[in-house]
Amino acid sequence: MIDKFEVAIIGGGIIGCSIAYYLAKEKMNVAVFEGNQIGMKTTSAAGGMLGAHSECDGDFDAFFPFARSSQFAYSELKEQLNHLCGLDIGYRKGGILKLAFNESDRNELQSILSQPTVKWLDKETLSEMEPHISNKLLGAAYIEEDVNVLPMAVCQAFAKSAQILGATINEYSPVHNIHKKENGFLIETTTGQVEAEYVVVANGVWSTTFFKQLGLDRQLMPVKGECLSVIDEKMTLKHTIFHDHCYIVPRSNGRLVIGATSIENDWNEKVSLDGIETIIAKAKTMLPNIAHLKIDSFWAGLRPQTFDRKPFIGHHPEEEGILFATGHYRNGILLAPATGQMIRDLILKRQVNNEWVEAFKIDRHQPFAIK
Amino acid sequence: MIDKFEVAIIGGGIIGCSIAYYLAKEKMNVAVFEGNQIGMKTTSAAGGMLGAHSECDGDFDAFFPFARSSQFAYSELKEQLNHLCGLDIGYRKGGILKLAFNESDRNELQSILSQPTVKWLDKETLSEMEPHISNKLLGAAYIEEDVNVLPMAVCQAFAKSAQILGATINEYSPVHNIHKKENGFLIETTTGQVEAEYVVVANGVWSTTFFKQLGLDRQLMPVKGECLSVIDEKMTLKHTIFHDHCYIVPRSNGRLVIGATSIENDWNEKVSLDGIETIIAKAKTMLPNIAHLKIDSFWAGLRPQTFDRKPFIGHHPEEEGILFATGHYRNGILLAPATGQMIRDLILKRQVNNEWVEAFKIDRHQPFAIK
Amino acid sequence: MIDKFEVAIIGGGIIGCSIAYYLAKEKMNVAVFEGNQIGMKTTSAAGGMLGAHSECDGDFDAFFPFARSSQFAYSELKEQLNHLCGLDIGYRKGGILKLAFNESDRNELQSILSQPTVKWLDKETLSEMEPHISNKLLGAAYIEEDVNVLPMAVCQAFAKSAQILGATINEYSPVHNIHKKENGFLIETTTGQVEAEYVVVANGVWSTTFFKQLGLDRQLMPVKGECLSVIDEKMTLKHTIFHDHCYIVPRSNGRLVIGATSIENDWNEKVSLDGIETIIAKAKTMLPNIAHLKIDSFWAGLRPQTFDRKPFIGHHPEEEGILFATGHYRNGILLAPATGQMIRDLILKRQVNNEWVEAFKIDRHQPFAIK
Amino acid sequence: MIDKFEVAIIGGGIIGCSIAYYLAKEKMNVAVFEGNQIGMKTTSAAGGMLGAHSECDGDFDAFFPFARSSQFAYSELKEQLNHLCGLDIGYRKGGILKLAFNESDRNELQSILSQPTVKWLDKETLSEMEPHISNKLLGAAYIEEDVNVLPMAVCQAFAKSAQILGATINEYSPVHNIHKKENGFLIETTTGQVEAEYVVVANGVWSTTFFKQLGLDRQLMPVKGECLSVIDEKMTLKHTIFHDHCYIVPRSNGRLVIGATSIENDWNEKVSLDGIETIIAKAKTMLPNIAHLKIDSFWAGLRPQTFDRKPFIGHHPEEEGILFATGHYRNGILLAPATGQMIRDLILKRQVNNEWVEAFKIDRHQPFAIK
Ligand SMILES: Cc1cc2nc3c(=O)[nH]c(=O)nc-3n(C[C@H](O)[C@H](O)[C@H](O)COP(=O)(O)OP(=O)(O)OC[C@H]3O[C@@H](n4cnc5c(N)ncnc54)[C@H](O)[C@@H]3O)c2cc1C
Ligand SMILES: Cc1cc2nc3c(=O)[nH]c(=O)nc-3n(C[C@H](O)[C@H](O)[C@H](O)COP(=O)(O)OP(=O)(O)OC[C@H]3O[C@@H](n4cnc5c(N)ncnc54)[C@H](O)[C@@H]3O)c2cc1C
Ligand SMILES: Cc1cc2nc3c(=O)[nH]c(=O)nc-3n(C[C@H](O)[C@H](O)[C@H](O)COP(=O)(O)OP(=O)(O)OC[C@H]3O[C@@H](n4cnc5c(N)ncnc54)[C@H](O)[C@@H]3O)c2cc1C
Ligand SMILES: Cc1cc2nc3c(=O)[nH]c(=O)nc-3n(C[C@H](O)[C@H](O)[C@H](O)COP(=O)(O)OP(=O)(O)OC[C@H]3O[C@@H](n4cnc5c(N)ncnc54)[C@H](O)[C@@H]3O)c2cc1C
Missing domain, CATH: 3.30.9.10 (D-Amino Acid Oxidase, subunit A, domain 2)
Incomplete structure (x- = not known):
């Protein structure tokens, strides 16, 4: 017998855990597969600035409104997560x-x-x-x-809250392969195989190893x-x-x-x-x-x-069941809530700001290739 | 030239740091001498329960009202200290x-x-x-x-706030001797000598080494x-x-x-x-x-x-310039604010609840000696 | 331009590093790909007993002589490695x-x-x-x-000595795929691709993820x-x-x-x-x-x-260029030198004890399948 | 009832532990009182060079022969200590x-x-x-x-060997006072009092706190x-x-x-x-x-x-039962064996090189006072 999930998320950094949280809140049957321990990679290294302004670099069309919506989300999250799971995300004003x-x-x-x-x-x-x-x-x-949070605390609060809402979090479970099946996907991990209708590739810089396997000419x-x-x-x-x-x-x-x-x-x-x-x-x-x-x-x-320093968020161009949420460069802490919400909305087929869809899709035009 | 302080506090655990904070708020010129690093001894080991009820053990005359006043003080301290020094004391309800x-x-x-x-x-x-x-x-x-706090966070917040209010905190400065002088005391530390009008012995279980030297037949x-x-x-x-x-x-x-x-x-x-x-x-x-x-x-x-498991808080029976704030047994985190306030009031000659003075004085009757 | 090696070793535990050492001594152009840091997985957890007798469990045909030859190898290695790289492997008698x-x-x-x-x-x-x-x-x-060594020290001494002898050690370089090419193999790692004539699968319990991909019905x-x-x-x-x-x-x-x-x-x-x-x-x-x-x-x-608790050491049954050196269960520290020597001899086509070849080949008869 | 020892050593750094070892070998009843944990202060910070030549700074009369005798002692100690207690002191040639x-x-x-x-x-x-x-x-x-050792390993090997030979090692036992008694001394520690015929002050830079108390105008x-x-x-x-x-x-x-x-x-x-x-x-x-x-x-x-950068080793000028073994500045690891042997010989009234006695006595002429 093989375990089945509606959504399998690859990677348990702040991005994967945020996605798990927002989907679990909608009662989706979701599982995170983390190769190591929750948040211990790039997420644990971050400063924790929510620099919507300081990082926006002139992009007021997509990055800035997306980042601001994420920043706003934090001001609610700090209470919600604490209430749900008891952790304190270290939200701190000051600018x-x-x-x-x-x-x-x-x-x-x-x-x-x-x-x-x-x-x-x-x-x-x-x-x-x-x-x-x-x-x-x-x-x-x-x-x-532009305020601060404690990145590990946010990540753990997302993970624990998701679990309390019914999500499954598997640590020490690296994913090796994603196979297409009739109604979904077969995911191979060291610890066994599972099936899922949707797969979200959210394993930070290591996502790059899945791009070629999934037929995409992209790199991190x-x-x-x-x-x-x-x-x-x-x-x-x-x-x-x-x-x-x-x-x-x-x-x-x-x-x-x-x-x-x-x-x-x-x-x-x-x-x-x-x-x-x-x-x-x-x-x-x-x-x-x-x-x-x-x-x-x-x-x-x-x-x-990524090549233009903006994240890859959205569906695989040809395979709707596969989504990407990766490449957050210097801003993954800032963008985690908005990324989680956007992936949730894409999976639940809710409306999503079209500017964001275009700006963050993985097959957007890349002016020149990295070698 | 020798440094002079109004109050020299021996010990930089939660008790010493609370005293420094309350005195510095009154613009007293105060210095803490900590043998090691702030809070790294018993304070860092504590669970952090503020168990006014759960620890009171039937003593509704002195311990319970003292403990409750300390518990109340915490509910204000969490904002005050955060505002002053930026640290979060981890105050957490739940009971x-x-x-x-x-x-x-x-x-x-x-x-x-x-x-x-x-x-x-x-x-x-x-x-x-x-x-x-x-x-x-x-x-x-x-x-x-009966709520919780993070003991080290409280201790560091007291210390840092006291510093911001003008207090001096000396780490790696064990005190060896207290000598009486004409107008106060000479305190010998490894790192040199200082003078003070008042000396507060607040070095936790190690206070016991000063008792005999100060002519007191007590032990911790x-x-x-x-x-x-x-x-x-x-x-x-x-x-x-x-x-x-x-x-x-x-x-x-x-x-x-x-x-x-x-x-x-x-x-x-x-x-x-x-x-x-x-x-x-x-x-x-x-x-x-x-x-x-x-x-x-x-x-x-x-x-x-201590022999009756209640702290020693108050003046030396014969030497008004020497005070004790030690022997807090299982309840030093709970009692730190009230202890700091009581020592402040004793030094500033403000009114202090007489029940507490009697219950906690170091020369209260000891039914039998510990051998 | 793509890097080319004679031998690519997957896994930088004690087994992979021993192989690298013995091959580098023969002036082979060898590279280790370690997903994390050298030796930090199972190797770092081991007790370090060289229990040829205590672990032999009645198998005097293959395990025992193989284990004894490994034990003997250690008594020379302690000097050789120290001389070459300056590390001390903590060899200690006592029994x-x-x-x-x-x-x-x-x-x-x-x-x-x-x-x-x-x-x-x-x-x-x-x-x-x-x-x-x-x-x-x-x-x-x-x-x-049956003596002791310090497992991490042995592993690091193998790795450092191999480097000094010309081997390449890549940390933070997980291998994802092994592709057959005309004259050898293409190995995909997170950090890029390399080519090799021989590939040695030596990544401990995680080797199991390559078995199916390589057409083998085996598991760890x-x-x-x-x-x-x-x-x-x-x-x-x-x-x-x-x-x-x-x-x-x-x-x-x-x-x-x-x-x-x-x-x-x-x-x-x-x-x-x-x-x-x-x-x-x-x-x-x-x-x-x-x-x-x-x-x-x-x-x-x-x-x-493994199913019979003996390691898999030897060629892939159909693909000579792929070798296995994994499944060392409770005895990887003990067996590391003998395993390194056996892989060296197989690659250099030197003579190898036939009992060992038969006892440790990956396609030996498995009485019943693990499910 | 109070414990009695022939020799009480204050300080469990490499100097105190070396003294304990050499005295215990002579079947003396000796106890070390360490305020913290064995070797965790200056000793654990040292590089471990045995720089008899490189540190001698032109002093070929006393420092150099003393240092060389200590260096020689190490080449035997590495076997002796390992044999006795199983620890490896990390002796390493190279120069x-x-x-x-x-x-x-x-x-x-x-x-x-x-x-x-x-x-x-x-x-x-x-x-x-x-x-x-x-x-x-x-x-x-x-x-x-000029070779190397691992300072903590040496210190622990001295301590453990001394224990095996019958010495008592007390950790977390700071000494506060030394009182003269009729036939020896009363030593007050946090953990109680003991009596001893001889007291050796060997607590590194913190020895300075005992100098004034013992009537000496010296400082570290x-x-x-x-x-x-x-x-x-x-x-x-x-x-x-x-x-x-x-x-x-x-x-x-x-x-x-x-x-x-x-x-x-x-x-x-x-x-x-x-x-x-x-x-x-x-x-x-x-x-x-x-x-x-x-x-x-x-x-x-x-x-x-010390004022002239040479250690204080020898008797108190007026109080034969008190000895000093402190002030080893940059060379305490190098000088530990020779210091232990010299203190042993002074206590056992064996012959000691007179140059050394004169060069290292605490009341040697100090050209000008440190202020
Ligand atoms: C020094 C530094 C400072 C930073 N400061 C800030 C800041 O102030 N503000 C800000 O917004 N951002 C900051 N960032 C950026 C931010 O840390 C990242 O954008 C963010 O952590 C990315 O999160 P992630 O979940 O995508 O990646 P990660 O946290 O790396 O998570 C990916 C997870 O996937 C797992 N994984 C990998 N491969 C697999 C596999 N095959 N199967 C299963 N799991 C796998 C990994 O173990 C890892 O846990 C900083 C980054 C750095 C390095
Ligand atoms: C396991 C455990 C759980 C506990 N749980 C709770 C709890 O849930 N709630 C609660 O209220 N209490 C609790 N306690 C009790 C509480 O930790 C203590 O009562 C409290 O920490 C005492 O604080 P202190 O400042 O007096 O002592 P310490 O924190 O020990 O501080 C004394 C300081 O003096 C320094 N010092 C010593 N000698 C000298 C010298 N000569 N010169 C200069 N400095 C010196 C030391 O280095 C130390 O930093 C617990 C205690 C333990 C051990
Ligand atoms: C508690 C305990 C006690 C033990 N005591 C003893 C003992 O006393 N004596 C004894 O002989 N043995 C003992 N063992 C067994 C011994 O530790 C193992 O047999 C041995 O460490 C196996 O070594 P290895 O190199 O195969 O595996 P590992 O040390 O696990 O090395 C495998 C390496 O491969 C890396 N890796 C994984 N996947 C990839 C990938 N895709 N790409 C690149 N790298 C990858 C890993 O990061 C890891 O570093 C003990 C084991 C345990 C757990
Ligand atoms: C960065 C650095 C590098 C160095 N490198 C070298 C080197 O390469 N070679 C070399 O020869 N030397 C070196 N040294 C010098 C050497 O470390 C010291 O000379 C030596 O450790 C002194 O040993 P000790 O036992 O006197 O002091 P410590 O190791 O400090 O021991 C004194 C002990 O006394 C204890 N103590 C203090 N007060 C009391 C009390 N009242 N009661 C009980 N116990 C007490 C302390 O806790 C401590 O454990 C170096 C030093 C440093 C800082």
Whole structure:
């Protein structure tokens, strides 16, 4: 006898777990197959910024509204998930400061500053808000609505809530093959086989191994990010600060998280001496006093990058029963709720914003191939 | 040149840090001297139950009102501390269930059940609330107002808030000697000497080393408690349960904390095989399914026990400038806010409930000496 | 351009790394593809007993001589590997004591005791050798030649030595597919594709996922083993002791390793409360004093079990370029050198003991199928 | 009833444990009182170089012969301790290379190079021995006899062997006071009182707290050293290298240990961002490839420094029953055996080299006081 599910989700990172949660809420019979342990890969490495504004990079058509809807979803989720499963997702206000050391930095912030919810802070205001910040700054763009969460806590809260609502979560169950059958799919895992009507490929950067097998000429490239955290004994920093691809995030456990390098095409998940040196140097530029703080820990994760840095969310072009929810690059934490909702709506054939469907479909036009 | 403080606090556990916080709020110039790292001793080992009812043991004159005032203080502290320092103390409602397997268990609960806020739950109600609990139970006393916190988070929030309010926190600074001087005291630490008008002895079970030196015929006895935590993947348990000196506490990080042994007069802070075996057996009696859960970690701590199991809080009988705040046994987390407030009031010469002064003074009558 | 190797080895546990070492010594161009980190799966969980006698279970035709040749290989390897790569494999003499509490235990030891190198020790001799052992024993079979190593150290020494000799070790590189090509094979990994003339399937219990894909009606079943280690402050135990599937191994880092449960068909690699409870109870039966020792850590691993509990070592029945080296169940540490040598000899077409070829070939007769 | 010992040793670092071992071998009734856990303070932070030559700094009268006798003792200890207690101290040959990047570096090495056992290696020889070393070097002084050990392993082997020989080791037992009595001393620890004929003050940098209490105008200053270790997958480095107060030590567990900063008068035992940055930079100067290696862990320790950087070993000037064995600064691992032997000989009134007595006595002339 073989187990049957309505939906089988491959990957138990924040994306797979979000999908499981939103489907389980609709009483779908859903199962997650996680090769390792829930959330322990890229999700556990993330800073946890919900940077709808700070990450939008000028894409106000699809990315920005999608990201904002996800951000809004979080403000409800924090209560809902806590109520359901008892976990606390560490939702924390404060906003993000994008720093400008000079006019060129400031120019780069123009597009963000044009948004109504973002404001410019001059040097004085800034140093009142954050007295320990570098005194070489011109000012900063203050994005009050870009808040933080604890990524692992969100992921575990999704997984546990999904389970409480009836979903099955299988850890240590890597999926090896997806076979088409008459009415659905046969999924082969190390631990056995199951059948499902729908399959969602949501295993982060490792999704790339299924693309060819499923007849798709697409690829994900890992962009490794290395981080470290320090113990902030006093209160050196209250807001997340950001400059030159580096950030410092204050956590509600008293740690400052410093991130992150961007090393393309490196599958090794350990932290190099070089990486650590780089981010210490950048952190000191923003917050000189950080040099005296004491190290707590270090880690790395692999961001799943697509050719245009936007995720692949939607149906397989020829095989409706297969869906993708992957390639979230730097923004998987931010986008997890909206991704879960979109996959739910696609499976339940509810209405989905067409801009998003087009922008995120896996067979959208790719200008040139990665080699 | 020697540093001078109004108040020097020996010990940076939850008690010392609470005192520092309440004094710093009054703009006192206060310093904590911690031999190791903030909170890493007994405080870090605690379950975090605020068991004003469940621990009161019939003492409605002093312990219970003192404990209740402390419990109330927590409901305000969670916002105040978060606002001030950004840390989250993990305050979590849900209450405590004291289980009765038979009539004799039930009889022991009579005194608690006589309290207006505590109610009896029969077997059916109980198994609806907690479906995985043992089916051999008669019922349970439900103490809804006995909530939980994360002990380390509270301690760090006190310490960090105190620092932000101007207090000095010295880690790795064990105090060796307290010398009387003309206008106060000279405190010798490994890292140097300081002067203070008031000295508060708040170094948990290690306070015992100062008693003789300060001319007091008192002692503290360590009662070692060993614990372990498991990963609760689904939601096996929602409320803290308690029976036969053992408890299981659900944490907002998805862990169940199982505690604790009581080994008298053992100063060794490591966990023995015996200890682990004992608490696993007890936990299975209460919650049979727990046997299948996976272990997360294990640890031990030393409860500071006085001859009558009530803390020593108050002035030295002959030396007004020396105060004690120690011997909190099983209830230091619960009693930390009230202890901090009482020491503050004693130093600022504000009014203090006389029952408490009498019940907790270090020179109260000891019926027989511990040998 | 695609990388080409003479031999591609799937799996970087002790088996894969041993093969890489023996081939690299012959100047073969070899690469290991490890999905995770070298040795971190079953290998890291092992006790490290080289139990040629204690594990032979009456099979004196193939298993025993194969195991003995492996044991002998270790006595040379310890110097060779250290010289080459600087690592110390923790080779430690002392032997294994198989305990008999009663006549029935003693009868079970008859077959082992019939071997010339094994001797019976009576109660008195035993309690002189191991004063803290249970006083309820009849005696023990003393297998002096069954020594210990540190499994992770061996595995890393094989890997590092192989690298120094020219082999390529790829971590974080799971293999997904093996395709036949004209002159060899195409191996697909997450991190790209490579070509090889020979492919060795050596990925422990996860080898099972390749069997069907390669047209073989075989399976491996995980048998999970849970362990813990304690700190032996004095010298409670000098020799490895063994009874009723449980053992206690003294390590040269001052730890006693206690193992292990045998949970069939469980792919989850975490330790359960039940498991811990079971092995503590068994350890106390053998060595009552162990109850007071302090816990150091705990872990679990998955033994790869075949239908007859002997490994699969040899060519694919139809495809000479594919070889298997897997299914080493409880004895992968013991058998690693002999397995590496046998695969080397098969690839280099040197002579190999025919009894071994027949006993370990993957298409040997399986009396009934596992379902 | 109070416990009585012939010798009470305060401190269970490598120095205290060595003394316990050498006294226990002479059947003395000895007890160690360790405030925390054996070896977990400065000892566990050390690199483990036995740098008799490289550290001697021109002192050929006392330091050098003392250090050499200690180094020789190690070559026997490795067998003796292993035989007695089963632990392996990680003794590893290979020697130390003191690098010269320019003529000025080379001049500094003259004094070392004048020693018969030390030789100069030119650039070519050096790059054959260590192909990955910086190509900007002139050459190096090769001190073949300066070998390595694993400091924690040595310390635990001393402790365990001492126990097996009859010594008592008390962990979690800080000593607070030493009182003179009629025939010996009363030692107050947290865990109770004991009597002893001799007291040895061997608690590393914390010994400083007893000096004043014992009427001595001496002080120890902590010199904090921060380290990190990386995983050396291939064999990037075979010998210990040393330059500009920084070193890289290859360990037999495949790690390279990089050390160390020297921060005076800092009692905090955690690692700062600054410290890490500094040693990474220095390590890259010596071994550029190290930049790509992956971090394993980081830690810090406090070196106990005396006014002239030589240890205090010997009797209290007025109180024969009190001895000191402390202030070993950068060389406590190297000097542990010789220190243990010297204290043994002083207590047993055997003959001791008079140069050493004079050079290391605590009341030797201090040219100017540290303030
Ligand atoms: C340093 C760093 C900082 C970041 N900061 C932020 C941030 O501040 N905000 C933000 O929004 N995003 C951030 N990100 C990005 C974010 O972490 C990712 O976009 C997100 O975690 C992707 O989630 P995922 O579930 O797709 O992938 P993962 O978390 O990697 O989950 C995929 C899962 O699939 C499993 N798996 C793989 N193969 C298989 C298989 N064959 N079968 C079954 N299971 C399989 C894996 O074990 C894994 O658990 C950051 C990333 C990094 C590295
Ligand atoms: C297993 C267990 C479970 C528990 N559960 C609960 C619970 O659920 N609810 C509850 O209310 N209570 C609980 N307790 C009790 C509670 O943990 C203690 O009462 C409380 O932590 C005592 O706090 P403290 O600050 O006095 O001691 P500590 O936390 O031990 O702090 C004392 C500090 O003093 C420092 N110190 C020692 N000597 C010196 C010196 N000479 N100089 C400077 N510093 C020094 C130490 O390093 C330490 O940090 C539990 C205890 C245990 C062991
Ligand atoms: C508790 C316990 C105690 C034991 N004690 C002993 C003992 O005392 N003596 C003894 O001889 N044996 C002992 N064993 C057995 C021994 O540990 C195993 O037989 C041995 O480790 C098997 O080695 P392996 O290399 O085949 O497997 P593993 O060590 O599991 O290595 C397989 C490797 O393959 C990798 N991998 C998996 N899939 C892929 C893929 N698709 N692509 C690339 N890589 C992949 C994995 O990540 C893993 O690293 C014990 C086992 C256990 C669990
Ligand atoms: C980064 C670094 C690298 C080094 N590298 C080397 C090297 O390569 N070679 C070398 O020879 N040396 C090296 N050293 C120096 C060496 O580590 C020290 O000299 C040595 O460890 C000192 O040993 P100890 O036993 O005196 O001190 P410790 O190891 O500090 O032991 C003292 C013990 O006393 C205990 N204690 C303190 N107070 C009390 C009390 N009141 N009662 C009871 N117990 C107490 C402490 O808990 C501690 O365990 C290095 C040091 C550092 C920091």
